[in-house]
Amino acid sequence: MGTPVNIIVGSHVWIEDPELAWIDGQVLKITGQNVEVQASNGKKITANLSRLYPKDMEAPAGGVDDMTKLSYLHEPGVLENLKIRYELNEIYTYTGNILIAINPFQRLPHIYDSHMMQQYKGAPFGELSPHVFAVADVAYRAMINEGKSNSILVSGESGAGKTETTKMLMRYLAFLGGRTATEGRTVEQQVLESNPVLEAFGNAKTVRNNNSSRFGKFVEIQFDKQGRISGAAIRTYLLERSRVCQISNPERNYHCFYLLCAAPQEEVEKYKLGNPKKFHYLNQSSCYELVGVSDAHDYLATRRAMDIVGINAKDQGKEVDSSVPKDDNAKFHLKTASELLMCDLVALEDALCKRVMITPEEVIKRSLDPQSALVSRDGLAKTLYSRLFDWLVDKINSSIGQDPNSKSLIGVLDIYGFESFKTNSFEQFCINFTNEKLQQHFNQHVFKMEQEEYTKEEIDWSYIEFVDNQDVLDLIEKKPGGIVALLDEACMFPKSTHETFSNKLYQTFKSHKRFIKPKLSRTDFTIAHYAGEVLYQSDQFLDKNKDYVVPEHQDLLSASKCSFVAGLFPPLPEASKSSKFSSIGSRFKLQLQQLMETLNSTEPHYIRCVKPNNLLKPAIFENANIMQQLRCGGVLEAIRISCAGYPTRRAFFEFINRFGLLAPELLEGNYDEKTTCQKILDKKGLKGFQIGKTKVFLRAGQMAELDARRAEVLSNAAKTIQRRIQTHIARKRFIALRAGAICLQSLCRGKLAGKQFDCLKKEAAAVKIQKHLRRYEARKSYNKLHLSALVLQTGLRAMAARKEFRFRKKTKASIIIQARWRCHKASSYYKKLLIGVIKAQTRWRGKVARKELRKLKMVLPTVVWL
Numbered sequence: 001m002g003t004p005v006n007i008i009v010g011s012h013v014w015i016e017d018p019e020l021a022w023i024d025g026q027v028l029k030i031t032g033q034n035v036e037v038q039a040s041n042g043k044k045i046t047a048n049l050s051r052l053y054p055k056d057m058e059a060p061a062g063g064v065d066d067m068t069k070l071s072y073l074h075e076p077g078v079l080e081n082l083k084i085r086y087e088l089n090e091i092y093t094y095t096g097n098i099l100i101a102i103n104p105f106q107r108l109p110h111i112y113d114s115h116m117m118q119q120y121k122g123a124p125f126g127e128l129s130p131h132v133f134a135v136a137d138v139a140y141r142a143m144i145n146e147g148k149s150n151s152i153l154v155s156g157e158s159g160a161g162k163t164e165t166t167k168m169l170m171r172y173l174a175f176l177g178g179r180t181a182t183e184g185r186t187v188e189q190q191v192l193e194s195n196p197v198l199e200a201f202g203n204a205k206t207v208r209n210n211n212s213s214r215f216g217k218f219v220e221i222q223f224d225k226q227g228r229i230s231g232a233a234i235r236t237y238l239l240e241r242s243r244v245c246q247i248s249n250p251e252r253n254y255h256c257f258y259l260l261c262a263a264p265q266e267e268v269e270k271y272k273l274g275n276p277k278k279f280h281y282l283n284q285s286s287c288y289e290l291v292g293v294s295d296a297h298d299y300l301a302t303r304r305a306m307d308i309v310g311i312n313a314k315d316q317g318k319e320v321d322s323s324v325p326k327d328d329n330a331k332f333h334l335k336t337a338s339e340l341l342m343c344d345l346v347a348l349e350d351a352l353c354k355r356v357m358i359t360p361e362e363v364i365k366r367s368l369d370p371q372s373a374l375v376s377r378d379g380l381a382k383t384l385y386s387r388l389f390d391w392l393v394d395k396i397n398s399s400i401g402q403d404p405n406s407k408s409l410i411g412v413l414d415i416y417g418f419e420s421f422k423t424n425s426f427e428q429f430c431i432n433f434t435n436e437k438l439q440q441h442f443n444q445h446v447f448k449m450e451q452e453e454y455t456k457e458e459i460d461w462s463y464i465e466f467v468d469n470q471d472v473l474d475l476i477e478k479k480p481g482g483i484v485a486l487l488d489e490a491c492m493f494p495k496s497t498h499e500t501f502s503n504k505l506y507q508t509f510k511s512h513k514r515f516i517k518p519k520l521s522r523t524d525f526t527i528a529h530y531a532g533e534v535l536y537q538s539d540q541f542l543d544k545n546k547d548y549v550v551p552e553h554q555d556l557l558s559a560s561k562c563s564f565v566a567g568l569f570p571p572l573p574e575a576s577k578s579s580k581f582s583s584i585g586s587r588f589k590l591q592l593q594q595l596m597e598t599l600n601s602t603e604p605h606y607i608r609c610v611k612p613n614n615l616l617k618p619a620i621f622e623n624a625n626i627m628q629q630l631r632c633g634g635v636l637e638a639i640r641i642s643c644a645g646y647p648t649r650r651a652f653f654e655f656i657n658r659f660g661l662l663a664p665e666l667l668e669g670n671y672d673e674k675t676t677c678q679k680i681l682d683k684k685g686l687k688g689f690q691i692g693k694t695k696v697f698l699r700a701g702q703m704a705e706l707d708a709r710r711a712e713v714l715s716n717a718a719k720t721i722q723r724r725i726q727t728h729i730a731r732k733r734f735i736a737l738r739a740g741a742i743c744l745q746s747l748c749r750g751k752l753a754g755k756q757f758d759c760l761k762k763e764a765a766a767v768k769i770q771k772h773l774r775r776y777e778a779r780k781s782y783n784k785l786h787l788s789a790l791v792l793q794t795g796l797r798a799m800a801a802r803k804e805f806r807f808r809k810k811t812k813a814s815i816i817i818q819a820r821w822r823c824h825k826a827s828s829y830y831k832k833l834l835i836g837v838i839k840a841q842t843r844w845r846g847k848v849a850r851k852e853l854r855k856l857k858m859v860l861p862t863v864v865w866l
């Protein structure tokens with residue numbers, strides 16, 4: 001991994017965290033080697049400078065599809081990239097040529113449909129998003145173009161998705177090299193259909209996976225010259241035999257037992273089956289059913305698949321469970337077993353409960369104690385089951401058929417990943433041995449790939465170190481003297497116990513740096529594997545390593561009247577009878593050797609499956625758990641190998657784009673890209689880098705160093721910009737503030753004046769109201785006064801007037817009377833006068849008139865004037 005360099009205050013870094021494995025943060029303070037970091041979760045963490053890694057702040061938001069594109073190739077960077085992608089449901093990511101597949105724990109049908117297959121067909125590697133189809137396509141094209149065999153190695157811990165990935169690979173290879181089924185079953189159909197059959201007999205529910213393969217598998221698909229599938233072979237490794245007799249809660253035994261119990265009624269009766277709770281090998285756990293799985297349905301599906309892969313109906317009807325005759329029930333089972341195995345009832349009982357001892361004098365039959373009889377029964381069941389499984393695989397192979405003319409093949413290896421539990425026994429030892437072997441193969445391949453890249457770019461790689469795990473392999477498999485050899489020796493020696501075996505190990509590997517004797521134990525031992533230390537409990541190593549069939553069992557079953565059962569136990573050749581011992585460890589070692597030979601003759605491709613959480617649920621990404629798997633799957637080792645050389649490589653133009661600002665004068669000069677890169681690196685005083693034909697190759701940490709310089713330049717520029725911007729912002733703020741203040745002031749003043757005006761207005765109004773009120777009041781009281789005065793005056797005047805009137809009335813009346821009287825008197829006088837006048841006048845006038853008349857009678861007509 002890259003060494004942290006050039007971490008300064010303000011740098012963004014990754015720091016170890018007990019919960020999240022790695023957490024990002026920013027450096028607050030550096031005191032000597034101690035660094036204080038403000039983590040993104042708000043905590044302040046202090047750590048040693050050497051434990052920090054730089055964080056790439058320019059990494060794309062959606063992550064990169066190939067880890068080699070990361071600027072900083074280190075654990076936290078890798079983890080973060082996978083996490084970002086997983087959150088976007090991008091479950092596949094490359095690390096160079098290795099494909100990392102993170103189990104989505106949810107169906108993503110759109111990424112596996114036929115349209116997708118069509119897209120990946122012939123597409124150049126890396127052009128489309130990472131995918132299993134891309135890996136299969138590369139393997140297929142390489143095989144067609146170069147005529148060389150290829151292999152795809154799928155590994156990962158239980159439940160990581162190896163089997164699902166293998167199925168996808170097979171589907172895609174069948175899609176590329178399949179033929180249209182004109183005459184019945186095609187090879188690829190048979191290969192694909194062999195899965196459900198093998199799963200029924202080789203898979204079981206475990207705590208880590210509901211459909212866990214309890215064996216390793218290498219499927220060889222042979223192709224003819226036209227690239228069509230012409231044959232196939234399946235090799236299986238290390239079936240977990242102990243599960244047949246011993247299961248722990250809440251796990252299950254192999255699926256096939258439950259399928260048989262769920263068979264149609266007539267078959268259940270025929271084979272004297274029934275409820276799984278009745279059988280000792282099944283009722284050790286309380287788990288009988290799987291959620292969402294119908295055993296009855298799967299029973300029929302498995303039978304159909306058996307038809308397709310060529311196992312005939314007669315062969316499909318053999319199964320057995322065994323027991324010791326403790327009571328009537330046990331006797332019933334014994335009888336059933338003898339009927340199903342078609343062997344003699346008494347012979348079966350003897351084989352289970354007695355042992356024959358041959359002494360020079362005589363042959364003695366000795367009864368076994370109940371405990372040994374149990375062991376004997378379980379031994380028979382395990383042998384029977386593992387032979388049945390091997391028969392099944394042979395049958396599938398012979399039915400599919402091999403192509404002797406095939407020159408090239410693609411092998412797909414689906415094998416258990418590194419295991420380290422609380423208790424680790426012989427199985428874990430073999431599994432981890434396999435993984436050491438594969439790791440070596442992987443390291444060599446990754447190293448070779450690195451070298452190829454360097455050669456292609458014509459750079460010197462002679463000094464790149466390569467850490468080999470050959471020492472662990474020697475510890476395990478060296479002959480003589482390795483653990484497997486010592487175990488075989490112990491198994492052959494009748495008085496050996498696991499204590500003597502452990503002691504032998506302690507003595508032999510006293511000073512081996514990969515072997516550790518725990519202080520407090522006398523039988524455990526620890527091996528420092530490439531993926532970490534594993535503590536093994538040796539107590540069952542001897543039993544589990546012994547692979548010999550008790551002669552009584554061998555004789556009994558090879559004498560079975562059922563040709564199928566007898567066929568599983570062919571009579572042993574005389575020579576092998578004398579050397580009774582055969583060991584599982586050695587046989588497995590041999591198998592592994594053959595596998596490695598096959599793999600070495602092929603071009604390998606790696607798929608590392610990762611289980612994101614132990615809850616088997618989607619969208620949960622457990623950092624520490626995943627980190628451990630990447631470590632065990634060799635991904636981190638591949639990165640380490642890469643770091644040992646030139647982990648960072650950048651195309652010239654990319655390099656100039658990123659680091660041109662370190663030497664702006666060069667960008668204005670007339671240099672070609674290669675010289676510019678060289679000059680930038682020289683200017684910064686870096687040593688040890690190499691300039692290839694198209695890329696710059698940097699040693700671990702150099703990218704960070706350049707980035708730190710770049711960060712400095714950028715930070716200075718940023719500071720200037722910040723200063724200006726801050727001034728500008730401050731001034732703008734001040735002006736705005738001032739305008740605001742003025743505005744506020746005028747508003748306040750206005751408001752105050754308004755208020756004052758309001759007060760004045762109110763005051764004036766009050767005065768006016770007061771005035772009017774007062775006037776009204778004054779007027780009212782004046783009016784009242786006035787009225788009163790008037791009334792008073794009127795009264796008084798009236799009184800006076802009345803008084804006067806009364807007086808005047810009296811006077812007036814007398815005057816009127818007087819007047820009337822005088823008037824009367826005058827009028828009477830006047831009338832007397834008038835009458836006298838008139839009489840006088842009349843007499844006068846009469847005399848005159850008569851005189852006149854006499855005159856007129858004499859002169860003029862008479863004039864009458866009265």
Ligand SMILES: Nc1ncnc2c1ncn2[C@@H]1O[C@H](COP(=O)(O)OP(=O)(O)OP(=O)(O)O)[C@@H](O)[C@H]1O
Nearest residue numbers: 103105106107158159160161162163164209212213
């Ligand atoms: N690509 C995928 N898409 C959807 N689900 C998946 C995928 N890969 C794995 N799974 C889910 O994870 C479960 C476990 O996967 P699988 O059986 O392939 O694991 P494994 O690595 O083969 O485990 P074991 O070593 O125990 O056999 C599957 O049953 C399936 O539900």
